[in-house]
Amino acid sequence: MPSAIEPMMATLSDKPPRGDDWLFEVKWDGVRALAFVDHEEVRLQARSGLRCERQYPELAVIPHQIAGSQAVLDGEIAVLDDKGVSRFHLIQPRIANSDPNSVAHLVRSTPVVYFVFDLLYLDGYDLRNVALSERRKLLEEVVAPSEVLRVSEAFPRAGEEMLEAAREHGLEGVLAKHANSCYESRRSREWIKVKIVNEQEFVIGGFTEPQGDRQYFGALVLGVFDGTKLRWVGNVGTGFDQKMLASLFQRLTPLVTKACPFEERPKPDRGMTWVRPELVCQVKYAHWTEDKRLRAPVFLGLRNDVNPRQVKKEEPAAPPAALFAENEKEATRQIDGRTLKFTNLNKVFYPDEGYTKRDVLNFYNDIADLIVPHLKDRPLSLKRYPNGIKEEFFFQKNVPGAFAPWLRTELIQSEHNHGPIKYVFAGDRASLLYLVNLGCIDHNPWMSRSQSLDNPDFVLLDLDPQECPFEMIVDAALLVKRVLDQIGLEGYPKTTGGDGMHVYIPLEPVYTYEEARTFAELIARLVFDKKPDLFTTPRSVSKRKTNRVYFDYLQIGKSKTIAAPYVLRAYPGAPVATPLEWAEVRRGLHPSQFNITNVRERFADKGDLFAGVLERPQRLEAALEKLDGLFRELAHKR
Known part of the structure; x- marks a missing residue:
């Protein structure tokens, strides 16, 4: 079981995404936490990476409500008001309090609920590369809900309805998650958050002198990190009661420093006391001004669960400048x-x-x-x-x-x-x-270029399902990879965008189509001999066995064509033929994970994973000799 996992984070958007493949959830206003269940014990990990189970002892019962010995859950710890709505200020007393006596009192007066929305690991199986829809099905099967543990409901194709319901009930917003998304330990466009209330974390870089009857301080001086630089964004002077003012001042006093922590000194800065930027607070606000300052900010509470260096200005992800605007017909x-x-x-x-x-x-x-x-x-x-x-x-x-x-x-x-x-x-x-x-x-x-039309520059290994699940396609591709490793050749996998996979073997364009096809046939025969229950090879559809992978090598021929890498496919969901790293070819992979809405971010991140097909041509002579040796080994074993 993983000992630590960095949580997957959602990208801010100003509207819900379109399409049938999105699941929508309530955005709970609490503390994000991963729960590591190990037999009778549970360890809670906050976003900062720090443990926090001491603050929430009532969640110690979680292992008894999971149908498994070891599991990793992802969710939000929240406190609900009398209308069942999570409010961040209600959980504020729980976040930093680890005194056993105080915590025991708070368990009774301010109980928490752990809303779990993802299952990342279960009894020896790492599920992070499994589609979210499948992870959620398993989550609902293994969790027995109770007063302290609930599964956060997900609703397909309900973005606008969820957003309207969230407005009516005064919720913070909604989350949209692509049903086929894998779990990535980073901020991703596969998860989208749409906020109704403008609210985020800010770093405290100082405080101002109190005015009038107020004690301790007047306002907190706030900032966000831009790379390694702390940028001033404004001051918050409302949202405190006397107890909170005293508590915050006690936390701030040891952090006082003479050096201003901001890249540009706030103006005016008269009466400001600087502190080391080690505390994070939650603030709601009306909007950002044109000069990037907060309008009408209100303090909600401290965030001990957030690393200050991770605090950045939240903005809707700017899509690439579109070639055509929405209002253009021609x-x-x-x-x-x-x-x-x-x-x-x-x-x-x-x-x-x-x-x-x-x-x-x-x-x-x-x-x-x-x-x-x-x-x-x-x-x-x-x-x-x-x-x-x-x-x-x-x-x-x-x-x-x-x-x-x-x-x-x-x-x-x-x-x-x-x-x-x-x-x-x-x-x-x-x-x-x-x-x-x-x-x-x-x-x-074509599989060849105009300079050498009779000579393909890659061998195509085409793996198609014959009424079999995609897991079998994955198993077949991995077996092909093992064979290619044995004979010293590099292969490049991609989804077809349909229901199969391709593996390209780049070639120097010196072999005929017949030679390339014969080579692919040899690979097909070898993997078939190794796993006869996995493959079927007859070209005639009527003669192929079902629940098998069809290894099609006859597609290799002059003037025959194949869907290129990166193409959009004419299938529901708008899937894209997507090059893969071999580490991604594992059970849980599915072609529908890659579509018109999400692959741009992936392509920008990974670059051209098929560059080797163009830049690293290979010869087959040495590989043929090694293939001959593998066939001899198989014959000897018989």
């Missing part, structure tokens, strides 16, 4: 020196989710730098969806004269048609977006 743009006209931008391409042609064009514009190198110099077979994924589509290889004359095209002899076909290429952003404007949602290039 538009003309200069791209790569070309003038392109884009039409019918409001046309709905994904009816269930409401994604439009505009959304698809904006997506490809954002990821053009990633995908274009994988399309460059490769003839394309077009698949056009002029009215979206649920209407008629058609294939197009032979480019008509109506296409823009600046597009790169080439006549390539077709053995099947006994004549030349005029193929189009997409070697730059302008060409890519031109084709998307024609209704090309996904893009399907």
Whole structure:
């Protein structure tokens, strides 16, 4: 069981996300805590990484309410008012109080509830790479709710309704979590928070002199970190009672320093006493002013559970500047020196989710730098969806004269048609977006380039489900990886965006398609011999066994095409063919985890995981010798 986990954090947004794959929860106004259950004991870890179970002894019963010996839960510790609404100021007396006598009294007068919303580990199984929807199902199965432990309910497709209900009941806001999201120890766009009340943590960098009848101090001087620099954002002088003023002053006095902790000295600073920036407080406010100051702030309480260095100004994540604005129905743009006209931008391409042609064009514009190198110099077979994924589509290889004359095209002899076909290429952003404007949602290039059309530059290992769960696809891919390791070749995995996986083996373009296909067939035979219950290989669908992985090597051939890495697929949910690290290929992975709404952040973070397919070509001779040795070993064992 992990000894410590950094919690996954939500990204602020000003509106709920769209789509059927989002789950919505109440945003509890309390203290975030991970619960590490180890047989009869529970250890609570705050966001700061510090233990906090001494403050909440009533939660010691949690192990008895979990159907398991070891577990890691994620949730929020909250105190409810008489209407059942969590209020941060109510839990404030519990946060910093560890005196046994005081805590015992508070357990009776101010009891807490642990609202659990995630299950990260259970009895030997690390669940962080399992889809959230599956983690929640398991969570509800293993938790027996009580007065102190409750499962925070999640509602699918209910963003606007949840937000309105939150307003009516005076809640802080709502959380939206993508149903297929894995648990990442960082702030992620897979989890979105939409706040009704403007409220966040601030670092205390000083205090002002008291005025009139007030004692101890007048206001707290607040800041947020911008990198390593503490920026002043204003002062808060309301929200305190006499007891809180005395308690805070007692905490602040040992921290007094002569040095101003802020990068720029607050103005005016008369009567200010500086303190080391070690305390964090929760403050609600009306809004931010244009000069980045708090308007009408109100103190809510101290946050001992938050590391001061993690306190930053919360702002809705700025999406990349879209190529097309929401109000544009048609538009003309200069791209790569070309003038392109884009039409019918409001046309709905994904009816269930409401994604439009505009959304698809904006997506490809954002990821053009990633995908274009994988399309460059490769003839394309077009698949056009002029009215979206649920209407008629058609294939197009032979480019008509109506296409823009600046597009790169080439006549390539077709053995099947006994004549030349005029193929189009997409070697730059302008060409890519031109084709998307024609209704090309996904893009399907050859496995070879124009300089060496008879010689593929990768071997495609295509793993498709034959009425089997995706876990079996994962098992098959990992077996392929072990074989490639044994024969000294590098393979690059990706989801297809459909229900299968691809593994690319980059090649020097010196082998024929027949040689590449034969090599893939040898890999298929070897893994089949190792795990005959996992695979089926007959090309005829009627002859394939069900509950198996179909290892398709016959797709390797001149003029045959495959969905490129990074393409959007014409399936419900708008999934994206996504390159993976091998460490991500494990049970719990599912292609639907990667879609038009969330992959941009992933791609920005990880870069081109398929760069090696373009930059690290390999030869097969040594690998063939090692394959021969593996086959001999298998034959000897028989």
